[in-house]
Amino acid sequence: MPSKFSATPRKQPKQARSQATVEAILSATTHILTETGYDQLTTNRVAERAGVSIGSLYQYFPNKEALIFALAEHHADEMVQLAQHHLEGLSDLTIPEVLRQIVKAVLAAHAVNPKLHRVLHEQVPHREVMQRLDEAKAEKLLRAFLAQRSDQLQPKNLDLTIFMVEQTIRALIHGAVNDRPELLKTGEFEQELIVMLSTYLVKR
Amino acid sequence: MPSKFSATPRKQPKQARSQATVEAILSATTHILTETGYDQLTTNRVAERAGVSIGSLYQYFPNKEALIFALAEHHADEMVQLAQHHLEGLSDLTIPEVLRQIVKAVLAAHAVNPKLHRVLHEQVPHREVMQRLDEAKAEKLLRAFLAQRSDQLQPKNLDLTIFMVEQTIRALIHGAVNDRPELLKTGEFEQELIVMLSTYLVKR
Amino acid sequence: MPSKFSATPRKQPKQARSQATVEAILSATTHILTETGYDQLTTNRVAERAGVSIGSLYQYFPNKEALIFALAEHHADEMVQLAQHHLEGLSDLTIPEVLRQIVKAVLAAHAVNPKLHRVLHEQVPHREVMQRLDEAKAEKLLRAFLAQRSDQLQPKNLDLTIFMVEQTIRALIHGAVNDRPELLKTGEFEQELIVMLSTYLVKR
Amino acid sequence: MPSKFSATPRKQPKQARSQATVEAILSATTHILTETGYDQLTTNRVAERAGVSIGSLYQYFPNKEALIFALAEHHADEMVQLAQHHLEGLSDLTIPEVLRQIVKAVLAAHAVNPKLHRVLHEQVPHREVMQRLDEAKAEKLLRAFLAQRSDQLQPKNLDLTIFMVEQTIRALIHGAVNDRPELLKTGEFEQELIVMLSTYLVKR
DNA sequence: AATGAATGAGGCTTCATTCAT
DNA sequence: AATGAATGAAGCCTCATTCAT
Numbered sequence: 140m141p142s143k144f145s146a147t148p149r150k151q152p153k154q155a156r157s158q159a160t161v162e163a164i165l166s167a168t169t170h171i172l173t174e175t176g177y178d179q180l181t182t183n184r185v186a187e188r189a190g191v192s193i194g195s196l197y198q199y200f201p202n203k204e205a206l207i208f209a210l211a212e213h214h215a216d217e218m219v220q221l222a223q224h225h226l227e228g229l230s231d232l233t234i235p236e237v238l239r240q241i242v243k244a245v246l247a248a249h250a251v252n253p254k255l256h257r258v259l260h261e262q263v264p265h266r267e268v269m270q271r272l273d274e275a276k277a278e279k280l281l282r283a284f285l286a287q288r289s290d291q292l293q294p295k296n297l298d299l300t301i302f303m304v305e306q307t308i309r310a311l312i313h314g315a316v317n318d319r320p321e322l323l324k325t326g327e328f329e330q331e332l333i334v335m336l337s338t339y340l341v342k343r
Numbered sequence: 344m345p346s347k348f349s350a351t352p353r354k355q356p357k358q359a360r361s362q363a364t365v366e367a368i369l370s371a372t373t374h375i376l377t378e379t380g381y382d383q384l385t386t387n388r389v390a391e392r393a394g395v396s397i398g399s400l401y402q403y404f405p406n407k408e409a410l411i412f413a414l415a416e417h418h419a420d421e422m423v424q425l426a427q428h429h430l431e432g433l434s435d436l437t438i439p440e441v442l443r444q445i446v447k448a449v450l451a452a453h454a455v456n457p458k459l460h461r462v463l464h465e466q467v468p469h470r471e472v473m474q475r476l477d478e479a480k481a482e483k484l485l486r487a488f489l490a491q492r493s494d495q496l497q498p499k500n501l502d503l504t505i506f507m508v509e510q511t512i513r514a515l516i517h518g519a520v521n522d523r524p525e526l527l528k529t530g531e532f533e534q535e536l537i538v539m540l541s542t543y544l545v546k547r
Numbered sequence: 548m549p550s551k552f553s554a555t556p557r558k559q560p561k562q563a564r565s566q567a568t569v570e571a572i573l574s575a576t577t578h579i580l581t582e583t584g585y586d587q588l589t590t591n592r593v594a595e596r597a598g599v600s601i602g603s604l605y606q607y608f609p610n611k612e613a614l615i616f617a618l619a620e621h622h623a624d625e626m627v628q629l630a631q632h633h634l635e636g637l638s639d640l641t642i643p644e645v646l647r648q649i650v651k652a653v654l655a656a657h658a659v660n661p662k663l664h665r666v667l668h669e670q671v672p673h674r675e676v677m678q679r680l681d682e683a684k685a686e687k688l689l690r691a692f693l694a695q696r697s698d699q700l701q702p703k704n705l706d707l708t709i710f711m712v713e714q715t716i717r718a719l720i721h722g723a724v725n726d727r728p729e730l731l732k733t734g735e736f737e738q739e740l741i742v743m744l745s746t747y748l749v750k751r
Numbered sequence: 752m753p754s755k756f757s758a759t760p761r762k763q764p765k766q767a768r769s770q771a772t773v774e775a776i777l778s779a780t781t782h783i784l785t786e787t788g789y790d791q792l793t794t795n796r797v798a799e800r801a802g803v804s805i806g807s808l809y810q811y812f813p814n815k816e817a818l819i820f821a822l823a824e825h826h827a828d829e830m831v832q833l834a835q836h837h838l839e840g841l842s843d844l845t846i847p848e849v850l851r852q853i854v855k856a857v858l859a860a861h862a863v864n865p866k867l868h869r870v871l872h873e874q875v876p877h878r879e880v881m882q883r884l885d886e887a888k889a890e891k892l893l894r895a896f897l898a899q900r901s902d903q904l905q906p907k908n909l910d911l912t913i914f915m916v917e918q919t920i921r922a923l924i925h926g927a928v929n930d931r932p933e934l935l936k937t938g939e940f941e942q943e944l945i946v947m948l949s950t951y952l953v954k955r
Numbered sequence: 956a957a958t959g960a961a962t963g964a965g966g967c968t969t970c971a972t973t974c975a976t
Numbered sequence: 977a978a979t980g981a982a983t984g985a986a987g988c989c990t991c992a993t994t995c996a997t
Contacts, residue, residue, distance in 0.1 A: 156960065156996095157959090157961090160960080178468065181987060182988060183987075183988085193962085193963070194961065197988090198961075212517065293988080299535060302523060303515060307539075310510055310511065314506070320505060327500065328503060331498060331504075333505070335511075338543055339542055360977090361977085365962085384969055385971080386972080387970070388970095396979045398978060401972070402977075406972080407972090564956090589992080600957060600993085601958085601992095603956080605994085606957080610993080618773065628875065668875055670877060670878075672789065672873075673874060673994070702943060707939060707940060708943075710931060711944070714922055717922075718921075719918050719919065722914070722922075730914065735911060736911060739911060739915060742916065743947070747946070747950055768982090769981060769982090794967060795965090803982080805967090805968080805983085805984070806968095806970080806981095807981075807982055807983075809967090809969075813968095814967080815966095919966085937963095
């Protein structure tokens with residue numbers, strides 16, 4: 140018997156007061172998660188840290204999972220938002236230039252709250268984070284971009300290519316951000332990633 | 344709050360009976376993990392499934408974390424073992440050929456128990472799996488191999504290159520095995536991965 | 548631990564609006580009770596179902612117990628009211644005839660809302676239903692009736708007799724309504740009950 | 752969504768120690784129920800009163816409902832057992848004599864623990880007490896007894912008759928025990944009940 | 956008068972771990 | 977060595993009730 144029932148918010152806060160409550164709760168959750176880790180995250184601790192009663196927490200989040208879910212969604216939204224302006228007006232650019240923009244976008248997204256991002260990925264049971272909507276969005280963008288220049292591409296299987304590029308970007312950046320932050324100091328890593336993908340994609 | 348000290352097995356089972364007990368416990372753990380997931384994994388359940396008393400379990404594993412750790416280690420050992428024969432006599436081969444062997448090795452390793460591998464990565468709190476010794480081993484191999492042919496390589500920063508190659512192989516294979524198993528049916532994915540890395544590594 | 552003081556309505560609704568609110572609340576309570584049972588009955592749920600704020604509910608009912616009490620009282624009133632016209636002009640009738648009327652009255656009363664009646668008896672903590680005023684009333688009627696014909700009665704202990712007749716009627720009808728509704732289809736059960744009581748009461 | 756899952760004991764206590772634990776728990780439950788009522792009955796309180804940890808309670812009873820259920824069953828068993836010897840060798844007796852024995856049996860059963868009996872009936876949600884197996888047993892006895900003498904009976908509908916007799920005995924005794932214990936001091940009430948039922952049953 | 960956000964005591968239950976046998 | 981009964985801290989969550997607006 141997996142997943143609870145609904146992991147969606149219980150009610151929409153209408154008044155300003157409740158809006159503040161919800162924000163305090165999410166903020167407290169973030170703090171506890173990044174400062175002490177997932178296994179210290181209890182609903183009572185969140186409420187206390189948020190300066191809110193435990194009852195209030197459950198007024199807006201039907202269970203612990205929903206709380207995490209909302210936080211993950213919120214975080215994903217922030218990442219997407221921050222990535223947005225790197226991903227505009229790409230149509231005229233060359234493949235390496237576009238890749239550069241995408242890499243920059245993903246890096247920017249990871250800069251939102253790397254600690255939280257890491258905890259969400261490493262400590263929180265996957266079921267609770269689920270489909271990060273940003274990934275679907277990212278895939279769509281990438282697909283459009285590659286499809287549009289399929290004549291310039293060396294690989295023929297578009298679907299496979301998308302998988303490879305997306306995974307590579309995500310994994311390398313994620314790995315660098317989390318395990319080798321020093322690599323991000325200079326632009327070298329970024330450049331190398333672009334080179335690798337460009338060489339792979341572009342017809343020689 | 345049990346304050347974990349050592350997370351290493353309490354005693355080395357020397358007798359056959361003990362050996363059997365430990366194996367039963369690890370096997371039961373694997374089963375529960377793959378069939379019902381990490382959050383169904385309780386030490387009592389493991390003992391019951393192993394046909395062993397809970398007391399006996401704690402005779403061999405000082406705490407739950409040690410149990411998981413032993414399992415992860417065991418699994419890693421199996422993976423390494425299975426990967427071994429793909430990684431012998433590589434010195435005479437060309438870079439693409441070596442890459443092919445490495446990719447094959449990693450794929451073989453992932454075939455040991457993909458379900459368990461996935462659960463270990465996605466559901467088990469990271470701290471409990473910790474240093475997968477295989478990674479260190481893999482990195483050493485890769486470093487040796489690349490260092491030895493540094494004159495043929497296009498990238499100059501060896502450290503960065505190792506990071507990129509290792510992460511890419513690991514991430515793509517992991518992603519394919521877990522999320523897109525259909526990609527593994529044909530050799531296309533494997534080939535594509537080798538192409539991408541070769542093109543990146545080899546001086547044109 | 549709210550320490551119940553009064554369990555009587557907080558204020559008598561004088562205005563039409565208030566009257567409507569109270570009715571909506573009682574109606575919602577009835578619905579929840581009969582549709583989902585006592586343990587689903589929460590004051591918040593009642594308010595929501597009544598289309599009224601929880602605050603308003605507490606304006607009219609000082610606590611949950613008072614709410615239940617009012618409902619029980621209301622239900623009892625309805626039962627009594629429905630039983631009334633079976634219990635008029637009994638003075639000239641013979642004992643079996645009077646018994647028939649009483650039985651009919653009790654049956655009619657049980658027909659008001661059998662589901663609610665059952666829930667009130669089976670699920671609601673007794674303390675909260677307390678003195679059903681109708682019982683006192685019924686007993687008085689019965690006492691008057693029997694006292695008036697004590698010379699025709701076979702049993703000599705009037706008090707005991709009242710207890711026996713009242714309990715028997717109540718229990719049998721209650722049992723039939725709740726557990727054996729098919730018995731009520733024909734008049735057989737009714738007849739049998741009257742026979743039993745008549746034979747018991749009347750001097751041979 | 753009614754009833755939990757299983758309301759049956761979690762494990763059979765094998766050792767003497769656990770047997771004692773179970774008994775202490777049931778005994779504590781009885782005490783709390785009779786001394787302070789159902790709404791004071793919490794699992795933690797039971798455990799504390801039993802001098803047992805809360806964990807032990809849940810080792811033997813999967814949830815609160817199962818605890819109540821076990822208690823009710825245990826109580827029913829005791830009642831049946833105590834009633835037994837009043838209900839042997841009835842075949843040769845006359846109808847009034849048999850009724851006397853049955854009445855005595857039911858009275859004896861109610862004497863086991865009247866306070867508990869009352870609480871079980873009045874305060875505990877019905878679902879949790881459920882089919883008191885004793886009733887089924889009682890009905891079978893009664894049916895056999897009446898069927899065997901159907902030629903001496905005045906009522907013709909055996910099924911209906913059983914219902915009437917059983918309900919009457921149960922209700923009157925229950926009512927007397929709970930609300931009018933003074934009636935039980937003399938044998939008058941008992942006698943009256945037997946008279947009523949005899950007159951009803953026996954052909955004139 | 957009404958609203959509904961907020962409260963918080965406390966209930967039920969789990970599970971890693973210990974220890975007497 | 978093994979057993980399994982026992983432990984108890986602590987987690988999640990409900991719901992009657994209050995009170996600021």
